[in-house]
Amino acid sequence: MQLNEKIGAIEAILFSSGEPVEEFRLAESAEVNKTDLPALIKTLNQRYSDNDSGIEILKLGAKYQMCTRKKYAVYVRTAMESKKQTPLSQAAMEALTVVAYNQPVTKGFVENVRGIDSSSVINTLVDKGLLEEDSRLDVPGHPVAYRTTDTFLRSFGLSSLDELPPLEREDEDRQRSLLEDNNEE
Amino acid sequence: MQLNEKIGAIEAILFSSGEPVEEFRLAESAEVNKTDLPALIKTLNQRYSDNDSGIEILKLGAKYQMCTRKKYAVYVRTAMESKKQTPLSQAAMEALTVVAYNQPVTKGFVENVRGIDSSSVINTLVDKGLLEEDSRLDVPGHPVAYRTTDTFLRSFGLSSLDELPPLEREDEDRQRSLLEDNNEE
Amino acid sequence: METISFKLDVFEGPLDLLLHLISKHKLNINDIEISKLLEQYLLYIEQAKEQDLELAGEFLEMAARLIYIKTVSLLPKPQEAEDIKKELQGALIEYSLCKKAAEKLKGQFCGHDIFVREPLKIKLDSEYKLKHPPEKLVEAFFRMNVKKADLMKKADEQKINAVVQQKVVSVISKVVFVLKNLYRHGKSRIDSLFDGMTGRSERVATFLAILELTKSGRIMISDDNTEIFFKRVNKNAAE
Numbered sequence: 001m002q003l004n005e006k007i008g009a010i011e012a013i014l015f016s017s018g019e020p021v022e023e024f025r026l027a028e029s030a031e032v033n034k035t036d037l038p039a040l041i042k043t044l045n046q047r048y049s050d051n052d053s054g055i056e057i058l059k060l061g062a063k064y065q066m067c068t069r070k071k072y073a074v075y076v077r078t079a080m081e082s083k084k085q086t087p088l089s090q091a092a093m094e095a096l097t098v099v100a101y102n103q104p105v106t107k108g109f110v111e112n113v114r115g116i117d118s119s120s121v122i123n124t125l126v127d128k129g130l131l132e133e134d135s136r137l138d139v140p141g142h143p144v145a146y147r148t149t150d151t152f153l154r155s156f157g158l159s160s161l162d163e164l165p166p167l168e169r170e171d172e173d174r175q176r177s178l179l180e181d182n183n184e185e
Numbered sequence: 186m187q188l189n190e191k192i193g194a195i196e197a198i199l200f201s202s203g204e205p206v207e208e209f210r211l212a213e214s215a216e217v218n219k220t221d222l223p224a225l226i227k228t229l230n231q232r233y234s235d236n237d238s239g240i241e242i243l244k245l246g247a248k249y250q251m252c253t254r255k256k257y258a259v260y261v262r263t264a265m266e267s268k269k270q271t272p273l274s275q276a277a278m279e280a281l282t283v284v285a286y287n288q289p290v291t292k293g294f295v296e297n298v299r300g301i302d303s304s305s306v307i308n309t310l311v312d313k314g315l316l317e318e319d320s321r322l323d324v325p326g327h328p329v330a331y332r333t334t335d336t337f338l339r340s341f342g343l344s345s346l347d348e349l350p351p352l353e354r355e356d357e358d359r360q361r362s363l364l365e366d367n368n369e370e
Numbered sequence: 371m372e373t374i375s376f377k378l379d380v381f382e383g384p385l386d387l388l389l390h391l392i393s394k395h396k397l398n399i400n401d402i403e404i405s406k407l408l409e410q411y412l413l414y415i416e417q418a419k420e421q422d423l424e425l426a427g428e429f430l431e432m433a434a435r436l437i438y439i440k441t442v443s444l445l446p447k448p449q450e451a452e453d454i455k456k457e458l459q460g461a462l463i464e465y466s467l468c469k470k471a472a473e474k475l476k477g478q479f480c481g482h483d484i485f486v487r488e489p490l491k492i493k494l495d496s497e498y499k500l501k502h503p504p505e506k507l508v509e510a511f512f513r514m515n516v517k518k519a520d521l522m523k524k525a526d527e528q529k530i531n532a533v534v535q536q537k538v539v540s541v542i543s544k545v546v547f548v549l550k551n552l553y554r555h556g557k558s559r560i561d562s563l564f565d566g567m568t569g570r571s572e573r574v575a576t577f578l579a580i581l582e583l584t585k586s587g588r589i590m591i592s593d594d595n596t597e598i599f600f601k602r603v604n605k606n607a608a609e
Contacts, residue, residue: 004237011239012257013264015200018489021264029264051232052189054197058484065486072197073483079198079206079214085482090472091382097472113468115461116383116428130481155481165474167467201485253490262492269496278510285507299514313498336497341504350504352511 006032007044020063020150059159060150095121104134104145191217192229205248280306289319289330384432385465408436539572544579557599
């Protein structure tokens with residue numbers, strides 16, 4: 001199989017799947033080596049960006065998904081007649097952040113950190129596809145735990161959870177050092 | 186707007202729509218002249234065919250649709266089928282076990298044993314051909330009962346239900362015998 | 371007194387309000403002056419009450435917590451006071467980290483600008499093709515935490531459960547049941563008719579069926595109320 005055909009197969013699979021496709025499944029179905037996959041995707045993405053194409057391939061965790069390019073959002077929105085969506089509320093952002101940095105976590109955990117009932121806000125995030133239930137939390141009673149989704153990664157321009165911005169502890173450190181200075185005086 | 190950007194907008198719109206898009210709506214949303222549209226699509230299709238791309242734009246009456254290229258159909262099918270072949274979830278495996286060891290059984294029975302609604306999980310197992318309906322459960326009211334299939338036997342490397350492994354766990358037996366030893370003392 | 375113009379609902383919760391107060395009054399989050407914080411906090415709560423704002427329970431709970439911390443700090447148990455204060459400080463620090471991270475993440479949000487498409491709908495063979503060792507089934511069984519004996523018992527009960535769970539048992543069906551029983555055995559012990567019946571509806575229906583049949587004169591009940599038999603069978607026996 002020619003290089004172009006390998007890429008073509010990958011492209012066709014990602015296009016038709018719509019949803020994110022696991023690396024191994026993509027490699028297997030397109031009949032390419034899993035190790036070659038990143039380079040092939042890179043070539044494809046390069047081609048897209050050279051052409052200012054309307055689409056691109058995003059890496060989301062161990063999956064790939066074909067998406068529209070951000071710069072064309074306005075045209076797509078017009079075509080889909082979708083109204084401007086309301087941004088996430090402060091409460092939703094906080095709950096999402098708690099889950100993102102500590103997943104999998106229960107509603108109780110989120111409530112604990114935020115100091116306020118977070119049940120409805122988590123339900124909203126599940127509805128929006130940013131959070132999903134996770135059955136991995138292996139503690140007695142098996143409470144429902146939540147984790148972020150591929151949609152979450154895509155929505156925040158992340159290709160994996162490792163890319164989450166680090167939690168800022170600077171201020172705290174600075175405060176602490178100020179405190180220590182004071183003590184020394 | 187650059188030529189490439191016009192094409193990019195068209196591409197993004199056609200990609201995200203999924204369905205065929207009317208010429209006038211496509212032109213309007215991508216902010217191009219309707220008369221220029223055929224040439225722009227032609228350029229895009231030329232680019233696709235030069236690259237042996239996985240996708241192409243088809244004209245269907247007065248509409249355009251982005252589709253996978255026929256030559257890649259086999260990869261697409263493989264990928265979609267492999268997507269369906271996800272390993273059974275824990276819930277599915279449990280429900281399957283309950284049916285396997287007690288067949289024929291009703292959904293109610295499975296629910297009773299698992300302590301959780303098992304309706305959708307049983308439907309999934311029927312879809313996958315691992316369970317089928319069974320009319321042998323001869324009780325008044327003739328509720329729908331389920332039994333395992335030949336596909337089930339094949340999937341678990343059994344040549345008959347008699348070969349189902351006994352529901353015993355070695356370590357448990359050992360514990361039990363230890364316990365009995367203690368009692369004797 | 372300083373007038374506070376505010377709306378409590380701009381705060382995401384009591385921790386948010388506390389952080390606001392801490393920064394406003396330049397308190398040290400790592401060593402909070404509890405009395406000052408409490409005073410300011412209560413001011414807000416009072417104000418909210420005056421405005422008839424509906425206060426989330428969490429706000430009142432926090433007030434109680436602050437008062438408690440202050441109280442304990444007045445008692446001659448400095449360690450405990452220090453501990454519960456540290457706990458609150460820890461929660462505040464954690465929450466402030468969360469707020470900052472949320473702010474940062476929010477700036478990255480592009481979810482409304484990226485579009486995806488629905489998967490192509492093609493008809494597929496959905497038959498399961500993966501292979502598993504049969505031991506997977508045993509594993510799944512033990513994960514359910516069901517005792518084998520219970521499972522077998524449930525299996526025995528199934529025939530009844532299947533009926534009971536689906537509908538209320540009709541008296542007519544039990545009239546047929548009782549009659550069939552009598553045709554087969556000539557007479558039946560009443561209690562044996564209830565054997566294996568666990569559902570209340572079924573037991574009630576059976577009992578009513580017996581009463582109904584007696585009333586209509588189809589069957590008779592023995593003098594000691596333990597057996598039923600057909601009227602004609604009784605005649606035959608008497609002859």
